[in-house]
Amino acid sequence: MGAVKSKRVPRAVREQQMMDAAVRTFARRGYRAASMDEIAEVAGVSKPLVYLYLNSKDDLFSAVIRRESEALVAAVTAAVEPGVPADRQLWSGLKGFFAHTAENPDGWAVLHQQARTQGEPFAREVAAMRAEIMVFVTTLIDAAAKEAGCDGELAEREVAGLAHALVGAAESLAEWANARTDEGTSGEREHPAAKDTAATLMNFAWAGLGRLITGERWAPGT
Amino acid sequence: MGAVKSKRVPRAVREQQMMDAAVRTFARRGYRAASMDEIAEVAGVSKPLVYLYLNSKDDLFSAVIRRESEALVAAVTAAVEPGVPADRQLWSGLKGFFAHTAENPDGWAVLHQQARTQGEPFAREVAAMRAEIMVFVTTLIDAAAKEAGCDGELAEREVAGLAHALVGAAESLAEWANARTDEGTSGEREHPAAKDTAATLMNFAWAGLGRLITGERWAPGT
Numbered sequence: 271m272g273a274v275k276s277k278r279v280p281r282a283v284r285e286q287q288m289m290d291a292a293v294r295t296f297a298r299r300g301y302r303a304a305s306m307d308e309i310a311e312v313a314g315v316s317k318p319l320v321y322l323y324l325n326s327k328d329d330l331f332s333a334v335i336r337r338e339s340e341a342l343v344a345a346v347t348a349a350v351e352p353g354v355p356a357d358r359q360l361w362s363g364l365k366g367f368f369a370h371t372a373e374n375p376d377g378w379a380v381l382h383q384q385a386r387t388q389g390e391p392f393a394r395e396v397a398a399m400r401a402e403i404m405v406f407v408t409t410l411i412d413a414a415a416k417e418a419g420c421d422g423e424l425a426e427r428e429v430a431g432l433a434h435a436l437v438g439a440a441e442s443l444a445e446w447a448n449a450r451t452d453e454g455t456s457g458e459r460e461h462p463a464a465k466d467t468a469a470t471l472m473n474f475a476w477a478g479l480g481r482l483i484t485g486e487r488w489a490p491g492t
Numbered sequence: 493m494g495a496v497k498s499k500r501v502p503r504a505v506r507e508q509q510m511m512d513a514a515v516r517t518f519a520r521r522g523y524r525a526a527s528m529d530e531i532a533e534v535a536g537v538s539k540p541l542v543y544l545y546l547n548s549k550d551d552l553f554s555a556v557i558r559r560e561s562e563a564l565v566a567a568v569t570a571a572v573e574p575g576v577p578a579d580r581q582l583w584s585g586l587k588g589f590f591a592h593t594a595e596n597p598d599g600w601a602v603l604h605q606q607a608r609t610q611g612e613p614f615a616r617e618v619a620a621m622r623a624e625i626m627v628f629v630t631t632l633i634d635a636a637a638k639e640a641g642c643d644g645e646l647a648e649r650e651v652a653g654l655a656h657a658l659v660g661a662a663e664s665l666a667e668w669a670n671a672r673t674d675e676g677t678s679g680e681r682e683h684p685a686a687k688d689t690a691a692t693l694m695n696f697a698w699a700g701l702g703r704l705i706t707g708e709r710w711a712p713g714t
Contacts, residue, residue, distance in 0.1 A: 438664020439657035446656040470653040478700025
């Protein structure tokens, strides 16, 4: 990267390279310890150019949060099969979520571990993205209840609680799936496949531990 | 508090007052913005006394994380009924968790929102506490599977995944329960009762969305 000639690269491309470098650096060093020197070095550009294009470390962090939030929401939205029953929509959304977080571990670490707790305005950006996903999940749980003919059975407050439980479970599983390595099986895949993680959560969420334990499973076809 | 005479109060008591003030300040301002001036003022002592007793803001933060982690683990451990079936143990543990986080919202905010992402050594302290709870939940899920005569039915990897899903769901729900207020019902209780939150999660975890939607519930007696 260091050999790229600055003048030949369009600004938009250069900015994406800087943000790629920033995501990686923020994820690995943490927001506080990440330096603009390192970000510039990873991006293969000079530090003044980073400041010229993205203004400050705060602005760069904000830009990164916005880009990674939009990418995550877009991935989940694109993954959901429209028009199918709510449980299938949830299943396809979960697969999309775990595939995206597995493919973008640094982006996920920035959103989940860094951005939420570095104060404003960063926390607000992530909270807005999380709220968007929460509305989507709440709508699906509501739709599933209506499809089952149980309108009104689940109180509105409980549906909101269930959505928060499900999103929290997905976040925790994504962190776990990205962090763990299978010791003693070097050479093999280090992380569980996104589809397996999605299946674990879908079974947990849909069938519950009680049914899982007695060997019952949720199945996409039913 | 400001009128308390420093010399009459034993050091151990004074330290707890400082930590109480620190928990409140870290939770409300965030780690970075919290000042030793404010902590001293809230504790009703001089800033030099805070430094004398607890050395530095970092050391104070570490002491607070340790105290709040131990209190949370102790509350969950004490709540669990030993010797009963695994689902009842899980239920009593969840009730203990949500009761403790509802009664100690600042302590929970420090552990969940502040400590995890301020780098080392803070993140390690919270990770150790979380790992302790994870072992407990993993053991319960394992025990439940064995009680149901389904030894080996759930793969070890999947049990670990389920434990992470359940703990993540509980964390997200505790944050939600502490944050939300019932608009338009001023004068009434602002937060859902800990027992209701525990019931929402237990139903979600044990019975699953599928059964919840069709009106089936997990019940403590079965």
